Amino acid sequence: MGQQGDKAREILMDAAEELFATHGIDAVSNRKIAERAGTANHSAIAYHFGNRDELIRSLINRHLGQLEGRKAELIAGLGDTATLSDVIACRVLPWVEQLESMPHPSWRARFLYQIRTIPSVAAVFISSFEINDDFDILLENVRGTLEGIPEAVLRARADVLGHMALGICAEYETQIHEGSEEGSWLSVGYFLIDAGAGMLSAPVTHPGDFMALIPTPTLI
Structure with missing residues (x-):
């Protein structure tokens, strides 16, 4: 062109x-x-x-190549003693680093949050990320720490984590735009890593029959 x-x-x-x-x-x-x-x-x-x-x-897909490259770099650095937090960091850190590198004001997090919550375009979002979703593969590295948690529960929690991460990042991007933010994108990232590790590894106290209605997760 x-x-x-x-x-x-x-x-x-x-x-x-x-x-x-x-x-x-x-x-x-x-x-x-x-x-x-x-x-x-x-x-x-x-x-x-x-x-x-x-x-x-x-x-x-605009910045997906950069995101995937950074994620691959972090995955390659995972050792035999990788923790659940290390695995989640491979997904979260490239995302917050990218948001931090964008010119101000940025709209990326708020745009993607809108995509996730609008049924008319959700299919476009999901199809764009399906081929890049290797979270299940990453989880195999730390499957021992998640013993006793059914696969369906893990996948449902991963979906919740994706929604939570996008929502928090969209809110923080708004705060930056308004000049009211505290901390940094990196601190947001580590909050999400800690929260995600706690969510995925929490004990199961009750059958989750409703989870059949939850779609396949597409994390950030």
Whole structure:
């Protein structure tokens, strides 16, 4: 498409991410995105992305290569004595490091949180992350510390952890935008690691029959 086309795509994605994060997915039209991007061509989304779902997919995958590279680096560093916290850190730290590296204001966490909570685009989100979901493989490294916890419970807790992490990061990103934040992205990350380790390893006190209704988890 060339440099000019690539730049136009980036400007449109910047505008879409901000508007989606601020107003929600379904409340933002393609026309509003084009206007926020400073173009009079209200068909710009169709021209550069084909359709709205492809725009959303492009936004979801926008920084995925960097995220996966950092995650692979951390996984490669896991030793034979890796703890559950070490395993969770392989998923959490690349995410918070990426958020910390973004220019201010950033909209990434709030955009992804909107995606997770809007049924009309949830399928796009899930399909974009399915091929990258190796959390089950990572858990095999520490399966001994999770003895007695049924697989269905682990998967349901992992889904809760994903929702919790996105929600907390979205809130912290808002606080940064408003200038009211305390601590750092790294402190947010280690809070999530500790909370996740506690959640996944907590004893099971009652059958979780309702978990059949919980979808396959897609963590950050």
